[in-house]
Amino acid sequence: MSDLKLANIIGKDLKTEPIRTGFGRGLVLAGKANKDVVAACADLTTSTQMHLFKAEFPERFVEIGIAEQNLVTVASGMAAMGKIPFVSSYAAFSPGRNWEQIRTTICLNDRPVNVVGSHAGISVGPDGATHQMLEDIAIMRVLPNMVVIVPGDSLEAERATQALAEDSRPSYLRLAREATPIITTADTPFEIGRAYIYHPGTDITIISTGTMTYQALVAAEKLKKDGISAEVVHVPTIKPLDTTTILASAKKTKHVITIEEAQIIGGLGGAVAELLGEYQPTRIVRLGMKDHFGESGKPDELLEHFGLTAKQIILHATHMVSE
Amino acid sequence: MSTLSVEQLELQAEQIREDIIRMLEHAGSGHSAGPLGLADIFTALYFDVLKKDPKNPSWEERDILLLSNGHCAPVQYASMARAGYFDVAELMTLRKLGTRLQGHPERTKLPGLENTSGPLGCGLSQASGMAMAMRMNEEHHRWIYVVMGDGELDEGNVWEAAMFASKNKLSNIIGIIDRNNIQIDGPTESVMPLEDLKGKWVSFGWHVIEIDGNNVEAVIDACAMARAIIEKPIMIIAHTIPGKGVDFMEYDFNWHGAPPNHEQAIEALHDLRTLKGKIRSEHE
């Protein structure tokens, strides 16, 4: 097993919590650690869990209203005066609507603004395709200077938020709405730019991010019983990508599956395919949204419908290893 | 604050206009009309209004100047060089590979620039964020000047900022609209009408001052008045003539995005020298 002090995810000890809740806690901790940490939100303060920061530091919270372009450009200005802004909305709106402002006034202008997109992914559920942000990883990953973080559970989101407050680069932090299994513990390491082997193996590499790392771990346990040794590489930092860890694992297993709640074009799957294609061509299957939008439904139904489950990982892994 | 007389400031504005013509001719691309029209406003700002230290551009007590319509960068570069931020000779590197004087201003390349701009509509929002941070930091005696184009006001982002700054009574923001009535596709009132422009800003909760933006003294006076207003953010609508000072460019929207060629530059410089800084007179 991994020595990363993970939680026991098998059995009745499993706890769940929305990833965004960890962000809310982490932001308060970051605010306590540094008085220059400030927050702004576009009329979704409770949904994005910024209400915790607002309650603790009302004078350091800025309400923007439903104006996502203003949200990130105001943050650029605050950062210019030495603040460390976190700005939140639903990912469909920020960075969905304000990409150019993020590009020009944050990335090119090199200001340490942390853009936080909540309710990302297909698991937003019944709200439907308009609100299921699936392209955010792609449009943030392509920006020079931008760090892209997709935590795997609420505890990792809490640690990532604190780490981002201490990092001087612009960033995008992607959060999910639904309660998600807690796979880490307070002692599990998190560093910006690092990928972690959550489950060591030798036959196939499963590279996952966000809510899908739980599915990858469940799949790895099942595959073990079937005699297939799967290595789960959890990638909370999509950019800068931990190329060393990914290349080493792919070299060892020679089979790679990626899985994410996002478009594989430009997403984690895109990033890994680019890396392997250039440095170490490897058989790869990418699970995620495949150039189409989502639709309304219950979160679990949608994950099943679009093939984002441990079951699908197992099917593909079994097939690939037997090829 | 300046020790220059109005006459000296007018001569300085003419010098900056000559710089703009030479820079644009040498670069072979760039915008002529806006920078020429803004020369008097930038002279007022860099040679009188702004609290600044060209030898220490990151001085903590400085006023902030944001050029929101970044395509007017030549007038800012020329003003900065003449004010002592860098050597005047560097102006001829405008738009050349490796230059600090990018086609549109990039903060990280040139000390003294406060923002990176070009895509329109962001300056007032950035100013609002700066003003909020200054309030948190209890810095009450710094002003943020934001120069915007009038065509730029088509951008929705501007009006998001207009609401935000008004809500928060960010009275240390002094916006200056270059009301030259042109944008790339033609006159502003045919592309997308802005009038009643004053009424729009008043209804958004701003204090509005209207001036002749080609009168250096009027610009200085308006900024002084703006600093005395503490209830609201302030918008100065500065009526200017696009291409001001060069006869064949004035009022012509075709010069918005074009540079002069060699012959046109010679004619333009002749026009400017003939004026000898007397641009103000026709407004009196």
Ligand SMILES: [Mg+2]
């Ligand atoms: Mg104009």
